[in-house]
Amino acid sequence: MIRNYLKIAFRNLLKHKLFSFINISGVAIGLTCFFLLALYVKDELSYDRFHEKGDRIYRLSRTFLSMDGTVSLRLGHTAPPFGPLIQQDFPMVEQVVRMLETGALMRYEEKVFNEENIFVADANIFDVFTFDVLAGNKNKALENPFSIMFSKDMAEKYFGKENPIGKIVKMNNQLDYTVTGVYAPLPAQSHFHPQFLVSFSTLNDNRVYGVEALTNNWGNNSFSTYLLLPEKYDVNTMVKAFPDFQNRHIEPRASAFSVLDLMKLTDIHLYSHLDSEIEANGDVQYVYLFTAIAFFILVIACINYMNLATATSATRAKEIGMRKVIGADRGQLIYQFLSESMLLVSVSVLIAILLVLLFIPAFNDFTQKQLAIDSLLDPYFIVMMLVIWLFTGLVAGSYPAFFMTSIHPLGILKGQIGSSLKNGGLRQMLVVIQFAIAVVLMISTAVVYSQMKFVKNYKLGYTTDQIVLLNMPDDSTFDFESVRQRLKQNGSIMKVGRSSRIPSGRLLDSWGASVMKGDTMAPTDITIKSLSVDEGFIPTYKIEMAAGRNFSRNFSTDKTNAFVLNETAVRTLGWKGAAEAIGKRFKYGEIQGQIIGVTKDFYFESLHQQVAPIVMFHQPGRLHRVSVQLAGSEIKGAIAHIRAIWEERFPDIPFEYEFLDQRFGQLYAVEQTQQTLFGLFAGIAILISCLGLLGLSMFMAELRTKEIGVRKVLGASVVSMVSLLSKDYLKLVLIAIVIASPIAWYSMQLWLENFAYHTEIHWGVFLLAGGISIAIALITISFQSIKTARLSPVKSLRSE
């Protein structure tokens, strides 16, 4: 019997080639999107799950509170003493691992590279995290000071085919390290990717860090600290004990400004968005969003199938009626139609798999993922595909199956089906849903786009054009002033400034500040972010002064006792205007001095962040970011000039540079990707919906051939016929727009709140999305309705 079903299904597919094409391609496109998004979501969900003890590993994080109790800083890193003390005070903690990330100039014989992702790690790291150690002794490799392990990639880069073990490498042209092992690099789905592991005992050396600092320095929160806890341990009991723990070890009221917390390792990638993270994390919101979009597109594709299959069922009426007469019961007929849709969906699944294979590289490109084709063979994925196959087949087939088989056989044989099809309420609702989804996606695209434009055009309060960034050592061994003079000899180089951080980065450092209150200096409870600068910084970025003056070489105290604030700092400190702050005494950390200037506010961080109060001052040893402002078109010459000076001054350090505007591009990379994705899926949703609309309008036109013929015989014009055939659909699209607009408005309002500074949603956006969908729908429908309306009445009547 199933052969009979499939045979007839297949012949029907061939008989209605266009409908089959629309159906199969619609479902295939929908499934392709679904599978790609599923791969993406699965990848996001699989972070850090390869660690065998992953569900027992917790990361320690530290939050700093301002005096008024508000959060001032949330760090995924903590100070080095916490780890050992926790192990000592909490007996249930099985292991503690600390890691310190750093970068360094790595040298092996003639090979020198600037390396990131060097992790100084406790020797027991392999007892906690799962590494595949390829060479060396896991248990001993990170025991001795100045031991270093290479990832396989790095070992190949430095040593080629030679055996890495025992080789000596030099870091920062200072200290020698012995290679003690090689490990496989961690998979992409890890929240950290060490290329090198250095033994923690190295830090005991005073030239590197020093035992003293490791045990006392509560301020250097740059160590990732992980705890291995027993199975089923309730971390809340430990977190509750943390305040006492801190008061015991740091200072009696430490818990008033410092809060410790724990997060499960496997939650870090999707749920942790602290001010410091090892790498940029994902966001569970996107997992939800993409899952929702995936289902939406699949639903749209299923709706197409339902609508078209139901519409084409008119031509199957005789068959259904006859089968019933012969003795088929309803269950058998439902079974038949479901197996038919399963057949079609199977074809679509096969096409979708091919399309997925085809599009994975492009998809990886803009999601910045390394989704592999072989993950399609992952058992979970196969099960999911089977489920989706069944789901799609059943959902898509259910409506036609139940609809067609519910009609009385005699009714069907009499042609009743045609009339009940012409005004199918459910079918209209399905079209409305389809278009509503497409319109929501379109509006979202438009809003993301306008926010991106807003961000690009936002007056940041400083220039980002033609600024070259360098990373230069800042120590007393050389005189930067002479470097600056040398640089300026090139005609294209206008200004040179130095700072501790550069715009587009985060401002994370802050110390306590004191201002005059009455007659005495009193600490304020306002968090003011610090930015170390030299006198060249403000001019280089063309930051405007609101009052006072910039730092100057003409005042010797500017290097030691002068502060420049931004307007937000002045405002939050309670002064009425910029001018009032000038000359005021100010204390920041241990530095006492005077406020010599106030800048207008500038948007140093991304527009996701509110402008923070900032204090700028000179702090020797921290000015390692050099910004060079260029002018004119001789960029190449200027870079060559910088390189020549660099190579003369720092022959041991490779010359590297970047442009500030590239960094700005990366600042909104996530949103750019979103914009592309929204746009893409909106396009696909529209495409599938229109395919459906096309098929449906063709079919309805066919069903109404006789009506049209009669109307024309009675004298109706082509125009009136086209509007007759189109207006029902346009009505549906309009309803869809009305439903979609508030949903889109609300969800995009939420999205915009991710930005401290954002555009308002313009009503034009709704008009645009509505206009586009109406236009597309109209074109789609008119394609068929004009053809039908122009049909000779004789012909349309005869075809009955």
Next chain:
Amino acid sequence: MLLITNLQKIFATEEVETTALNGIDLTINDGEFVAIMGPSGCGKSTLLNIIGLLDNPSSGSYNFYGSDVEKMSERQRAQLRKGNVGFVFQSFNLIDELTVFENVELPLLYLKEPIKQRNEMVEATLKRMNMMHRRNHFPQQLSGGQQQRVAIARAVVAKPKLILADEPTGNLDSANGKDVMNLLQELNEEGTTIAMVTHSPYDASYAHRTVNLFDGKIVTENFHV
């Protein structure tokens, strides 16, 4: 034996109620050939459909070979119909996407006959209808008379006790019509009970008995000898 007593059928639409059948008493014996005649709209098709278990009566009783069927669900009727009743329609109602062979095979598929028997039965029936040479053709490739022969083949392939024909010659020329009537007569002579709706007195003359309907009632019955 089919036993109909005081049968009524009322079609209720939103605006009007139509009494299509009004107090029908009719008995059809095994092996009988009954023709049903009457003016258009008098309820002939309605009666035939109820006899064939395609529809339920509104009231009255109907005993189908010993089972009371007037209260049966559609599913139960479908079950009873399967293999017991064969239908022939004026407009053939062959399935366009199936070949001649597959159309005829269809009732046997629903009866879950094993493939070997199925092939034998279909071939035997097609031979008998003289349609074997067309077994792999699709309905559109056949003439009207040929299509009706295939439809009859489909109606009889499962060897039903009862064949119901609603104006089987209505769409055919007289030669093809005669052909179809001869086939029905042969089937009846082999023992199949036949009820046939017709407008043609000539076709009715093949039957043992003619039931004349008017306005939902049986007005006369003529016996042919």
